Amino acid sequence: MLFRSFAITKLTVYELKTRIVQRKLDMLKRIALLSLTFLFLAPVQQDNPVGPELYRIVQGIEGLHDAERLSYIKKELNKLNVIYRVAKFDTTIRQGGESKQISGENIVVRVGRGGTGKHVVVGAHSDAVPNSPGANDNGGGVAVLIGLIKTAKQQQWNFTIDFCFFDREEDGLIGSAVFVRNSRDKERHLAMINLDVEGTGEEVYVGPVGKGDDNFIMPLVREAARQTGFAFEERSVYPPSDYQPFAREGLENISISIVPKGDADKITDLLRGTQPTKESFPEVLKVMHTERDSAVYVTPSALAMSHEFTKTVLMLLNESQKVE
Protein backbone atom coordinates (compact mmCIF):
# COMPACT_ATOMS: atom_id res chain seq x y z
CA MET A 1 0.00 0.00 0.00
CA LEU A 2 2.72 2.39 0.96
CA PHE A 3 4.76 1.44 -2.04
CA ARG A 4 1.85 2.36 -4.37
CA SER A 5 1.21 5.83 -2.93
CA PHE A 6 4.93 6.50 -3.18
CA ALA A 7 4.82 5.68 -6.90
CA ILE A 8 1.90 8.08 -7.51
CA THR A 9 3.68 10.97 -5.87
CA LYS A 10 6.45 10.41 -8.38
CA LEU A 11 4.08 10.99 -11.33
CA THR A 12 4.48 14.26 -13.21
CA VAL A 13 1.45 16.47 -13.94
CA TYR A 14 1.82 15.58 -17.63
CA GLU A 15 1.65 11.83 -16.90
CA LEU A 16 -1.45 12.33 -14.71
CA LYS A 17 -3.22 14.26 -17.47
CA THR A 18 -2.33 11.55 -20.02
CA ARG A 19 -3.78 8.90 -17.71
CA ILE A 20 -7.05 10.82 -17.29
CA VAL A 21 -7.39 11.21 -21.08
CA GLN A 22 -6.61 7.48 -21.51
CA ARG A 23 -9.30 6.55 -18.98
CA LYS A 24 -11.86 8.71 -20.77
CA LEU A 25 -10.95 7.05 -24.07
CA ASP A 26 -11.31 3.58 -22.47
CA MET A 27 -14.75 4.51 -21.15
CA LEU A 28 -15.84 5.75 -24.61
CA LYS A 29 -14.58 2.50 -26.16
CA ARG A 30 -16.61 0.52 -23.63
CA ILE A 31 -19.76 2.54 -24.36
CA ALA A 32 -19.24 2.03 -28.11
CA LEU A 33 -18.78 -1.71 -27.59
CA LEU A 34 -21.91 -1.95 -25.43
CA SER A 35 -23.95 -0.07 -28.04
CA LEU A 36 -22.68 -2.42 -30.75
CA THR A 37 -23.60 -5.47 -28.66
CA PHE A 38 -27.05 -3.99 -28.08
CA LEU A 39 -27.44 -3.32 -31.81
CA PHE A 40 -26.69 -6.97 -32.58
CA LEU A 41 -28.98 -8.28 -29.84
CA ALA A 42 -31.86 -5.89 -30.51
CA PRO A 43 -33.18 -7.57 -33.72
CA VAL A 44 -33.36 -10.95 -31.93
CA GLN A 45 -35.43 -9.43 -29.14
CA GLN A 46 -37.61 -7.51 -31.58
CA ASP A 47 -38.20 -10.67 -33.61
CA ASN A 48 -39.86 -12.36 -30.71
CA PRO A 49 -41.79 -9.97 -28.51
CA VAL A 50 -44.67 -12.45 -28.64
CA GLY A 51 -43.25 -14.91 -26.05
CA PRO A 52 -43.31 -12.54 -23.04
CA GLU A 53 -46.74 -11.24 -24.08
CA LEU A 54 -48.17 -14.79 -24.18
CA TYR A 55 -46.44 -15.64 -20.91
CA ARG A 56 -48.21 -12.68 -19.25
CA ILE A 57 -51.54 -14.24 -20.29
CA VAL A 58 -50.55 -17.60 -18.75
CA GLN A 59 -49.64 -15.83 -15.51
CA GLY A 60 -53.01 -14.06 -15.62
CA ILE A 61 -55.10 -17.20 -16.10
CA GLU A 62 -53.24 -19.68 -13.87
CA GLY A 63 -55.02 -20.60 -10.68
CA LEU A 64 -58.38 -19.19 -11.80
CA HIS A 65 -61.55 -21.28 -11.52
CA ASP A 66 -63.40 -22.11 -14.72
CA ALA A 67 -65.88 -19.19 -14.61
CA GLU A 68 -63.03 -16.79 -13.84
CA ARG A 69 -61.00 -18.23 -16.72
CA LEU A 70 -63.85 -17.42 -19.12
CA SER A 71 -64.08 -13.85 -17.78
CA TYR A 72 -60.32 -13.48 -18.12
CA ILE A 73 -60.41 -14.60 -21.77
CA LYS A 74 -63.23 -12.13 -22.53
CA LYS A 75 -61.24 -9.34 -20.89
CA GLU A 76 -58.20 -10.15 -23.07
CA LEU A 77 -60.39 -10.28 -26.20
CA ASN A 78 -61.91 -6.89 -25.32
CA LYS A 79 -58.38 -5.49 -25.13
CA LEU A 80 -57.84 -6.73 -28.70
CA ASN A 81 -61.09 -5.08 -29.79
CA VAL A 82 -62.44 -8.27 -31.37
CA ILE A 83 -66.02 -9.44 -31.46
CA TYR A 84 -66.65 -12.80 -29.81
CA ARG A 85 -69.64 -15.08 -29.65
CA VAL A 86 -70.52 -16.92 -26.47
CA ALA A 87 -72.21 -20.26 -27.07
CA LYS A 88 -73.57 -21.56 -23.77
CA PHE A 89 -74.44 -25.23 -23.50
CA ASP A 90 -76.17 -27.49 -21.05
CA THR A 91 -75.93 -31.15 -21.93
CA THR A 92 -76.36 -34.58 -20.42
CA ILE A 93 -73.58 -37.14 -20.64
CA ARG A 94 -73.46 -40.80 -19.57
CA GLN A 95 -70.52 -41.63 -17.36
CA GLY A 96 -70.10 -45.04 -15.76
CA GLY A 97 -73.75 -45.89 -16.36
CA GLU A 98 -74.91 -42.65 -14.77
CA SER A 99 -76.32 -39.49 -16.32
CA LYS A 100 -74.51 -36.27 -15.58
CA GLN A 101 -75.57 -32.71 -16.36
CA ILE A 102 -72.72 -30.58 -17.74
CA SER A 103 -72.98 -26.90 -18.56
CA GLY A 104 -70.41 -24.48 -19.91
CA GLU A 105 -69.71 -22.02 -22.67
CA ASN A 106 -67.57 -21.94 -25.76
CA ILE A 107 -66.15 -18.58 -26.78
CA VAL A 108 -65.71 -18.16 -30.54
CA VAL A 109 -63.90 -15.41 -32.44
CA ARG A 110 -64.46 -15.46 -36.19
CA VAL A 111 -61.75 -13.89 -38.32
CA GLY A 112 -61.74 -13.50 -42.11
CA ARG A 113 -64.59 -13.37 -44.58
CA GLY A 114 -63.17 -16.06 -46.79
CA GLY A 115 -63.65 -15.99 -50.56
CA THR A 116 -63.71 -19.79 -50.77
CA GLY A 117 -66.53 -20.14 -48.24
CA LYS A 118 -64.44 -22.72 -46.38
CA HIS A 119 -64.07 -22.87 -42.59
CA VAL A 120 -60.98 -23.44 -40.46
CA VAL A 121 -61.21 -24.06 -36.70
CA VAL A 122 -58.35 -23.38 -34.30
CA GLY A 123 -59.22 -24.55 -30.79
CA ALA A 124 -57.79 -24.56 -27.29
CA HIS A 125 -59.69 -25.68 -24.22
CA SER A 126 -60.19 -23.01 -21.58
CA ASP A 127 -60.96 -25.17 -18.54
CA ALA A 128 -58.60 -26.79 -16.06
CA VAL A 129 -58.95 -29.83 -13.79
CA PRO A 130 -60.00 -28.95 -10.22
CA ASN A 131 -57.08 -28.25 -7.84
CA SER A 132 -54.64 -27.57 -10.68
CA PRO A 133 -53.61 -24.01 -11.63
CA GLY A 134 -53.88 -25.12 -15.29
CA ALA A 135 -50.95 -23.05 -16.58
CA ASN A 136 -49.52 -25.44 -19.19
CA ASP A 137 -52.81 -27.37 -19.48
CA ASN A 138 -54.20 -25.28 -20.96
CA GLY A 139 -53.40 -21.68 -20.08
CA GLY A 140 -50.63 -21.92 -22.69
CA GLY A 141 -53.06 -23.01 -25.40
CA VAL A 142 -55.39 -20.13 -24.46
CA ALA A 143 -52.49 -17.65 -24.61
CA VAL A 144 -51.34 -18.90 -28.03
CA LEU A 145 -54.92 -18.73 -29.33
CA ILE A 146 -55.22 -15.09 -28.16
CA GLY A 147 -51.85 -14.34 -29.80
CA LEU A 148 -53.02 -15.94 -33.05
CA ILE A 149 -56.24 -13.90 -33.04
CA LYS A 150 -54.15 -10.75 -32.69
CA THR A 151 -51.94 -11.80 -35.63
CA ALA A 152 -54.77 -13.14 -37.80
CA LYS A 153 -56.96 -10.05 -37.63
CA GLN A 154 -54.25 -8.13 -39.51
CA GLN A 155 -54.26 -10.59 -42.44
CA GLN A 156 -56.43 -11.33 -45.45
CA TRP A 157 -57.89 -14.83 -45.38
CA ASN A 158 -59.33 -16.96 -48.15
CA PHE A 159 -61.57 -18.72 -45.59
CA THR A 160 -63.06 -17.94 -42.21
CA ILE A 161 -61.20 -18.99 -39.09
CA ASP A 162 -63.17 -19.79 -35.94
CA PHE A 163 -60.83 -19.40 -32.98
CA CYS A 164 -62.60 -21.48 -30.32
CA PHE A 165 -62.01 -21.52 -26.58
CA PHE A 166 -63.64 -24.87 -25.84
CA ASP A 167 -65.08 -25.37 -22.36
CA ARG A 168 -65.28 -28.58 -20.30
CA GLU A 169 -62.61 -30.51 -22.19
CA GLU A 170 -61.45 -32.10 -18.97
CA ASP A 171 -64.97 -33.53 -18.37
CA GLY A 172 -64.82 -35.54 -21.61
CA LEU A 173 -64.29 -33.13 -24.54
CA ILE A 174 -67.78 -31.68 -24.02
CA GLY A 175 -67.43 -28.14 -25.43
CA SER A 176 -65.81 -29.29 -28.66
CA ALA A 177 -68.39 -32.10 -29.05
CA VAL A 178 -71.22 -29.58 -28.69
CA PHE A 179 -69.51 -27.31 -31.23
CA VAL A 180 -69.22 -30.13 -33.78
CA ARG A 181 -72.81 -31.27 -33.12
CA ASN A 182 -74.16 -27.74 -33.69
CA SER A 183 -71.99 -26.99 -36.70
CA ARG A 184 -74.20 -26.90 -39.79
CA ASP A 185 -71.30 -26.43 -42.17
CA LYS A 186 -69.50 -29.76 -42.13
CA GLU A 187 -69.15 -29.81 -45.91
CA ARG A 188 -67.36 -26.44 -45.68
CA HIS A 189 -64.93 -27.66 -43.04
CA LEU A 190 -61.34 -27.36 -44.23
CA ALA A 191 -59.31 -28.25 -41.13
CA MET A 192 -59.29 -28.11 -37.34
CA ILE A 193 -56.08 -27.32 -35.44
CA ASN A 194 -56.12 -28.25 -31.75
CA LEU A 195 -53.74 -26.55 -29.32
CA ASP A 196 -53.38 -28.35 -26.02
CA VAL A 197 -50.25 -28.13 -23.81
CA GLU A 198 -48.02 -25.49 -25.42
CA GLY A 199 -45.94 -24.08 -22.60
CA THR A 200 -43.05 -26.40 -21.76
CA GLY A 201 -40.28 -27.81 -23.93
CA GLU A 202 -38.52 -27.23 -27.20
CA GLU A 203 -40.06 -29.69 -29.64
CA VAL A 204 -43.22 -29.52 -31.74
CA TYR A 205 -45.22 -32.73 -31.20
CA VAL A 206 -47.97 -33.34 -33.75
CA GLY A 207 -50.53 -36.11 -34.04
CA PRO A 208 -52.35 -38.35 -34.48
CA VAL A 209 -50.93 -38.87 -37.94
CA GLY A 210 -52.20 -41.42 -40.44
CA LYS A 211 -55.81 -41.86 -39.40
CA GLY A 212 -57.14 -40.60 -42.72
CA ASP A 213 -58.60 -37.40 -41.28
CA ASP A 214 -55.32 -35.50 -41.66
CA ASN A 215 -54.47 -36.09 -45.34
CA PHE A 216 -54.87 -32.49 -46.34
CA ILE A 217 -53.38 -30.72 -43.31
CA MET A 218 -50.31 -32.94 -42.70
CA PRO A 219 -48.30 -31.93 -45.81
CA LEU A 220 -48.78 -28.30 -44.72
CA VAL A 221 -47.74 -29.10 -41.13
CA ARG A 222 -44.57 -30.79 -42.46
CA GLU A 223 -43.86 -27.77 -44.65
CA ALA A 224 -44.29 -25.52 -41.57
CA ALA A 225 -41.70 -27.68 -39.77
CA ARG A 226 -39.33 -27.20 -42.71
CA GLN A 227 -39.90 -23.43 -42.88
CA THR A 228 -39.59 -22.77 -39.14
CA GLY A 229 -36.70 -25.22 -38.68
CA PHE A 230 -38.14 -26.24 -35.29
CA ALA A 231 -37.45 -29.70 -33.82
CA PHE A 232 -40.46 -31.65 -35.05
CA GLU A 233 -41.97 -34.98 -34.01
CA GLU A 234 -45.04 -36.43 -35.70
CA ARG A 235 -46.68 -39.49 -34.18
CA SER A 236 -49.53 -41.82 -35.08
CA VAL A 237 -50.92 -41.52 -31.56
CA TYR A 238 -51.83 -38.46 -29.49
CA PRO A 239 -53.52 -38.14 -26.08
CA PRO A 240 -57.30 -37.59 -26.02
CA SER A 241 -58.20 -33.95 -26.61
CA ASP A 242 -60.66 -31.69 -28.46
CA TYR A 243 -59.65 -33.01 -31.90
CA GLN A 244 -61.55 -36.24 -31.19
CA PRO A 245 -65.14 -35.01 -31.74
CA PHE A 246 -63.91 -33.70 -35.13
CA ALA A 247 -62.16 -36.99 -35.91
CA ARG A 248 -65.31 -38.98 -35.05
CA GLU A 249 -67.14 -37.04 -37.78
CA GLY A 250 -64.30 -37.60 -40.24
CA LEU A 251 -63.43 -33.90 -40.16
CA GLU A 252 -59.85 -32.99 -41.08
CA ASN A 253 -57.89 -32.23 -37.90
CA ILE A 254 -54.48 -32.15 -36.26
CA SER A 255 -53.16 -31.40 -32.77
CA ILE A 256 -50.03 -29.37 -32.05
CA SER A 257 -48.20 -29.39 -28.70
CA ILE A 258 -44.82 -28.21 -27.43
CA VAL A 259 -43.10 -30.84 -25.31
CA PRO A 260 -39.66 -31.44 -23.74
CA LYS A 261 -37.16 -33.39 -25.83
CA GLY A 262 -37.89 -37.13 -25.67
CA ASP A 263 -41.50 -36.75 -24.56
CA ALA A 264 -43.01 -37.55 -27.98
CA ASP A 265 -41.52 -41.07 -27.71
CA LYS A 266 -42.49 -41.43 -24.05
CA ILE A 267 -46.09 -40.33 -24.71
CA THR A 268 -46.29 -42.72 -27.68
CA ASP A 269 -45.10 -45.65 -25.55
CA LEU A 270 -47.54 -44.76 -22.80
CA LEU A 271 -50.48 -44.52 -25.22
CA ARG A 272 -49.51 -47.89 -26.72
CA GLY A 273 -49.85 -49.44 -23.26
CA THR A 274 -46.20 -49.85 -22.25
CA GLN A 275 -45.94 -49.88 -18.47
CA PRO A 276 -43.97 -46.71 -17.66
CA THR A 277 -41.00 -46.52 -15.30
CA LYS A 278 -40.00 -43.37 -13.46
CA GLU A 279 -37.57 -42.58 -16.32
CA SER A 280 -39.94 -43.36 -19.18
CA PHE A 281 -42.86 -41.36 -17.81
CA PRO A 282 -43.33 -38.21 -19.96
CA GLU A 283 -41.98 -35.06 -18.30
CA VAL A 284 -44.98 -33.03 -19.34
CA LEU A 285 -47.40 -35.44 -17.67
CA LYS A 286 -45.55 -35.28 -14.35
CA VAL A 287 -46.75 -31.68 -13.91
CA MET A 288 -50.03 -31.62 -15.89
CA HIS A 289 -53.23 -32.09 -13.87
CA THR A 290 -51.35 -31.55 -10.61
CA GLU A 291 -51.15 -28.60 -8.24
CA ARG A 292 -47.68 -27.97 -9.70
CA ASP A 293 -48.98 -26.94 -13.16
CA SER A 294 -48.06 -23.28 -12.63
CA ALA A 295 -46.37 -20.68 -14.84
CA VAL A 296 -43.04 -21.62 -13.23
CA TYR A 297 -42.91 -24.61 -15.62
CA VAL A 298 -44.00 -22.55 -18.64
CA THR A 299 -41.54 -20.60 -20.79
CA PRO A 300 -42.10 -17.65 -23.14
CA SER A 301 -39.97 -19.42 -25.78
CA ALA A 302 -42.21 -22.52 -25.86
CA LEU A 303 -45.30 -20.33 -26.24
CA ALA A 304 -43.61 -18.29 -28.98
CA MET A 305 -42.67 -21.54 -30.74
CA SER A 306 -46.27 -22.79 -30.71
CA HIS A 307 -47.49 -19.40 -31.95
CA GLU A 308 -44.94 -19.24 -34.77
CA PHE A 309 -45.53 -22.83 -35.86
CA THR A 310 -49.34 -22.61 -35.89
CA LYS A 311 -49.21 -19.21 -37.61
CA THR A 312 -47.05 -20.76 -40.34
CA VAL A 313 -49.54 -23.63 -40.80
CA LEU A 314 -52.37 -21.10 -41.13
CA MET A 315 -50.44 -19.05 -43.71
CA LEU A 316 -49.72 -22.20 -45.73
CA LEU A 317 -53.41 -23.16 -45.50
CA ASN A 318 -54.25 -19.69 -46.79
CA GLU A 319 -51.86 -20.03 -49.74
CA SER A 320 -53.35 -23.44 -50.57
CA GLN A 321 -56.81 -21.86 -50.87
CA LYS A 322 -55.98 -18.91 -53.11
CA VAL A 323 -59.03 -17.48 -54.86
CA GLU A 324 -58.07 -17.00 -58.52
Ligand SMILES: [Zn+2]
Ligand atom coordinates in the same frame (compact mmCIF):
# COMPACT_ATOMS: atom_id res chain seq x y z
ZN1 LIG B 1 -55.55 -30.19 -21.89
